[in-house]
Amino acid sequence: MQRSAYGIRFKTAEKGVCLNMDSNQYTKEFNSPIGRMTMASDGENLTGVWMEGQKYFGATLGNHGPGASLPVFDLVEEWLELYFQGEQPGLVLPLAPQGNEFRKSIWSILCDIPYGEVITYGEIAKLVAQKMGRAAMSAQAVGGAVGHNPISIIIPCHRVVGSKGSLTGYAGGIERKIKLLQLERVNMEELYIPAKGTAL
Known part of the structure; x- marks a missing residue:
């Protein structure tokens, strides 16, 4: 289990083990200032948060049903309410995102990006390469893992920008990404919307 400076408990399974896609999960909807969101849980931990219309929506969900009374959903709703009020939530959330070891290593790095700051895909690639003892790592490979983050906002992939x-x-x-960064009072003067096809 890893704890980030961001106040999130990131639960890691044993090597090579992840939640079975056929196992039961529970969902609950949350209305936010950026649209309806769907939360998912294995009954104890948070396994997903997706925005309506998001790419890869529910990609790790598997079998699921309503779970409105789960304590983890109450905690996540409180976290999100504080966040959308412009506060940095101090609540510790039990996270259990599903994915392979490479993706989990990227998501763990995302949890350590400070509130109100951004990092590039290239910078994450360098961190991963160092951890893996490699000379280099593809920013595109990192981008794929970031894009498949199943716990939006809480695992803050919106804080990752291109070169x-x-x-x-x-x-x-992009519109939601801009709103989230503005909410965190990120300096937007050095950020821009790229032309279509711009590399990471």
Whole structure:
């Protein structure tokens, strides 16, 4: 289990083990200032948060049903309410995103990006390469893992930008990414919307 400076408990399974896609999960909807969101849980941990219309919506969901009374959903709703009020939530959330070890390593790095700051795909690639003992890592490979983050906002993939500050590659859409960064009072002067096809 890893704890980030961001106040999130990131639960990791044993190597090579992840939640079975056929196992039961529970969902609950949450209305936010950026649209309806769907939360998912295995009954104890948060396994997903997706925005309506998001790319890869529910990709790790599997079998599911309503779980409105789950304590984890109450905690996540409180976290999101604080966040959308412009506060940095201090609540510790039990997260259990489903994915392979490479993706989980990227998501863990995302949890350590400070509130109100951004990092580039290239910078994350360098961090991963160092951890894996490699000379280099593809920013595109990192981008794929970031884009498949199943727990939007809470695992803050919106804080990842392209080279030279381009606002690219957000599964929830560029407009939402801009709103989230503005909410966190990020300095937007050095960020820009790239032309179609711009590299990471």
